[in-house]
Amino acid sequence: MKDRFVVSRRRTGFGDCLWSLAAAWRYAQRTGRTLAIDWRESCYLDQPFTNAFPLFFEPIGDIAGVPVICDEQINQVSFPGPFFPQWWNKPSIDCVYRPDEQIFRERDELSELFEAQADSEANTVVCDACLMWRCDQEAERQIFQSVKPQAEVQARIEAIYQEHFKGHSIIGVHVRHGNGEDIMDHAPYWSDPEFALRQVCAAIEKAKTLPHPKPVRVFLCTDSEQVLDQVSAAVPDLFTISKSFQARRAGPLHSPALGVEGGLSALVEMYLLARCDTVIRFPPTSAFTRYARLFVPRVIEFDLNDPSRLILIEDSSEDLPAS
Template identity: 80%
Template sequence: MKFYRRNARAAQAPTKTSAKTICGLSPMTSLVQRGVRKEAMQMPGGWKNDRFVVSRRRTGLGDCLWSLAAAWRFAERTGRKLVIDWRGSCYLDQPFTNAFSVFFEPVQDIAGVRVICDDQINQHSFPGPFFPAWWNRPAIDCAYRPDEQIFRERDELDQLFQSGQDSDANTVVCDACLMWRCDEEAEREIFRSIKPRSEVQARIDAIFREHFEPYSVIGIHVRHGNGEDIMGHAPYWADPERALQQVCNAIDKAKALPHAKPVRAFLCTDSALVLEKVSAMFPDVFTIPKRFQAAQAGPLHSAALGAEGGFSALIEMYLLARCDTVIRFPPTSAFTRYARLLAPRVIEFDLNDPSRLILIEEASKELVAS
């Protein structure tokens, strides 16, 4: 198995993702009310003449943050306020709790863009007309939103963002996966500006001091799915045994690279089976203790695990970004996007030639708040 070196700023092609069908009434319907005048009257003081971009996601944190970056960039370019609406999150069983404020510190401004990110959005509607046009329907008509509609909106939003133009709508609703719909600097701005809750950050820092700082750490992320429909990631798992062998080969190759300190391997995965298999091959690999779902019972981003599942994900995501080398399997996972932006050395896999590892290096990828 050979390494093929690639500059860290090489262009990357978008990948297709899916979204779940939403049935029944949900927090999404609170955005949609009949009549612009009625909506404006419901707005809190100072809002009624404003224009908004609403970033709505209920998926894993990687998707949420990447899509937020795309929404922020549009808000920044068009002078709109940014609303972070993560109600109905897959990590929580409280549908009207905004998951952003559960996992991140409050933020009022991101690089000059005013931000609304707490539960006050439950009490207020946003002014129409809306874009995409589907959101102008009466609230009851918005209770069912199939995948086809979500994909259509994703494409409409992508076209709007790429056009460099604004929309006549007062409120632009970004309720689709917007990975690859913004520049890297927008992603970096999001990670500079938002911070995990202080208690979560304290756990990250404590683990880093004890287990990372004295070593050159190889971070390994293996997104398995554990029975979930993993959509765009599925081709990497067409042959599960071969996939695990690819991961193990990548670990061997990463260990053979030059390192400034003693090497440790840090594994993050959503599958107890993957943990078992990789640990058998590399007994010195270490992990952060967490709860797994039962075999084939689905992903870790599940309300069944409670908010602690989200905290565990956030800790792993931020620790991966502080590794010296990161292995991304598959590289289509948004969970390791932060690490992809920050880690000085990243190893990815070529789907067309699974024996081909791609080594991405950059002398400096500093992502420090100014």
């Protein structure tokens, strides 16, 4: 029988990459396929033929029994047809440019395939679309527990933890701004930017009033230097990790303009947020904090239908009092 594959292709930020990988892994597990992690053309690199996965994460041969290809071998593998979605059966040269509407169409086709709990007759299923929300939380946890950052990144995370986190109850705050990019589903949260930042600051103050077993510190992660300045002015006792920003309105942090260091900084913050005692997610639609959402014991989110309403997620969900 010919080998069969699921190819997880993503070039976006790490949150999207890992969440979409979880959906691809679950399908590979259910259908007995090999999982190929193809992160070439990554937004963190300016080298189109370099697979970003082994650059940032430790090599891995299988995930819970699913065989994995994740290194530079990806450049030599010839995946067998036929392919699903149908687009990928075109000659290679015709597949280079895919308009946004085609990507969205493939996302929907893959979603239908996953939801049907069926197996495609194709030998290779190509997952080259955002697949957030297309798997169960156990699949997400499996990926986040199986995939480990490179030793250099882990060492950096541990050093920061020992210096800033140890001995404190840490309130982690993630503010996804966009800095001029098209933030799509996040946009409604920023319809009134001044109000949005007031709500973030209000959430921090309310998080401080919750029970904490140790002295409290506030850790801020954001993709906007403007947000950093404004929140720091309102909450002067917070701390951040030094990193480079793009110029105001010049675009996101996941950009080749910042080089590999931009990707390393993102991983450090993503994994440190998951070691906080409380995490505030603004907006909660950001995949960057999905890791923290799954493992941090206390999470504060915002209700899009009523932005003044804060949602406290613990063992049982409840609302925090409005401002």
